[in-house]
Amino acid sequence: MMRLPKSARLIRFLTALIIAFQAGTAVADLASYPVVIQTPEGNQFYYLLELAATPAARQKGLMNRYDLGSGDGMLFVWPGEDYRSFWMKNTPISLDILFFSSELTLVSRHENTVPFSKKRLPSGKPARYVVN
Template sequence: MAFAGSGGRLGRRLLLGAPFALAAGAALAQNSGDIQFQRSSLLIETGGRELKFDIELALNDTERARGLMFREKLGPYDGMLFDFYQEAPVSFWMKNTLIPLDMLFIAADGTIRSIHSNAVPHSTDPIPSKFPVRAVLEINGGSARMLGIKPGDKVKHPIFGNG
């Protein structure tokens, strides 16, 4: 999935997806074309345990525009973290995204505010955050439910000042 905007960047409603497309540099990501996504890891605290995910970071408009578009697979504990640097309402879509994804909408303090499960590949329907968020984590569709991840759980990563 990629990020798409309605004219401005932050402070206005942000859309994520492909053709409105707006979606740093360590390792070359699989199937990411010429974009090199910085890699990191994060923890999700849920149900008294911590789940570790290896992630790619989408930190600028170009990276957010590409997102996970054109990927044919994603590892079971892999994902992409879209950082918007400040809280704002955001929305994503699935154009040019080949696999179903769960989207975890995360507040500035790392709290998961909402989850959209099993986003439909190739759909151009908007998927709004429902609340202003700092970041969005995309993981394999169905993983949040399978792993017991829910709103109110905490994401630990340096962008939230807790990782």
């Protein structure tokens, strides 16, 4: 389990989440927000993530997308932590799936997923946020 530095967790990691929830709970699905993820080693990764904060947006995810730009993805947000599971059905591109706790600790990940696979990809531990 990789724990992000506190400053990265509080200030940088979920910039998209902070901006989105400042506007209240009526967040428009699929709005894109800049996000910086910093590893404990200090490496920074920049993303432009669509926000999936409603049940409908979380259910659809990135299905039926044939193209995703480098650094583009989706941030899935739930009201609380729980065991999460994804699959690649109807998803024609390979994705990395990162599961984070409420404290923004990386709890698990699946890399280079198989397109169109119906295999379940579980979080293994409770997660509140997922980045694809």
